[in-house]
Amino acid sequence: MIARPVRPWFEPILWFVPSILTLLIGWALSGVFGLASIEISVLLAVAALILTLLLAIVRPIWYSDLLTKLGVFKSARPNDMVEAGIGRTFQNIRLFQNMSAIENVLVGMHTKLKANMIDALLSTPRNSREEREARKRARELLALVGLRGRDGVLARNLPYGDQRRLEVARALGSSPVxxxxxxxxxxxxxxxxxxxxxxxxxxxxxxGLTILLIEHDMRVVMGISDRITVLDHGEQIAEGTPEEVRRNPKVIEAYLGAPAT
Structure with missing residues (x-):
């Protein structure tokens, strides 16, 4: 899951906390043990700052978890993922059933559109130009997935297979990588x-898209995949090319059962 910063200003403050605490402790001890304590504390504070900066660069899991608990980062919202370049379809079709095919694709393009509410209210040239370009691109995507000429058909009136392809076209509307x-x-x-x-x-x-496919139809998986990861009850049991996976004993056992003894 992608993390989005909600308090980006807070993390730099955390970098200095160990150093400041070290200096305060050294200052308190200097009154008891003399000047040497504050000198040692300064050295320790510099070391603590360097260590903290290294943690911020390397970002081990526990450090990221700490930032999440402190509210610096939160789990990404769906639109954050779309803006990051990730498009997706769903196992159960989730189209806007009462919208036309082209309107569904236009919804998928919304993160790429720059015109705002004022542009829409005033029908500015930018809004008109962007709408023309968006509709042109939406028709190109519909044609790409095999739905040429179905622009105005309501999603609910499309055959099941066409609805699946429309979902793909909508996902492509955000220009994902x-x-x-x-x-x-x-x-x-x-x-x-x-x-x-x-x-x-x-x-x-x-x-030139990178595609991550989740599928149970082995003919589909073997026919279009470059690399396959096989899960059995949530645990990875194999990974490799289609031919390697096809010959993997664990995969054969999981799908066909263990040989009789």
Whole structure:
């Protein structure tokens, strides 16, 4: 999960806390033990500051957890992930059913649009130009996924396979660099599954996208993946190329059962 800073100004303060505490302790002890204590404390304070800065650079897990507990970082919201370049589809279709196909794609493009409410109210040239360009791009994406000419059709009136492809088009609207596909062929017939496999191949070759696929259909996984990670009850049991995974004994046992003894 991506973390977003909500109090970015607070972390630099944390860098100096160990040093300041060390100096205060040294100042208090100097009245008891003399000047040597404050000199040692200064050296320790400098060392503490260097160590703290190194922690901020390396960021071990416990340090990141501490920042989260202190409220410096929080889990990212969905729009934070979209703005970071991550697009996704869902295992269960989550389209805006009462909106047209092109409107669904335009919703997916909202993080890339710069016109504001004032532009919309005054119908400024920037708003008009951006809307024309957005609609043009939305039609290109619909054509890419095989929905050319279906712009005005309500999402709920599209066949199941077309709704799946519309979800992909909406995810592409944010111009992601990483596309997450959660069981994109679930519920599809063989013909629709074949079309989706071809589409995923086109997204990789034409758009240069990195695609993370979650899928149970082994024909789909083996047919389009460069590298596969296999989970069994939440635990990783294999990772490698399709051919390596196909021959892995643990994978064979998990999917086909252990041989009789």
């Amino acid at each position: 990483l596309l997450l596909l959660d069981e994109p062929t679930a519920g599809m017939n063989p013909a629709e599954t074949s079309q989706m496999m071809k589409l995923i191949g086109r997204l990789r070759s034409e758009l």
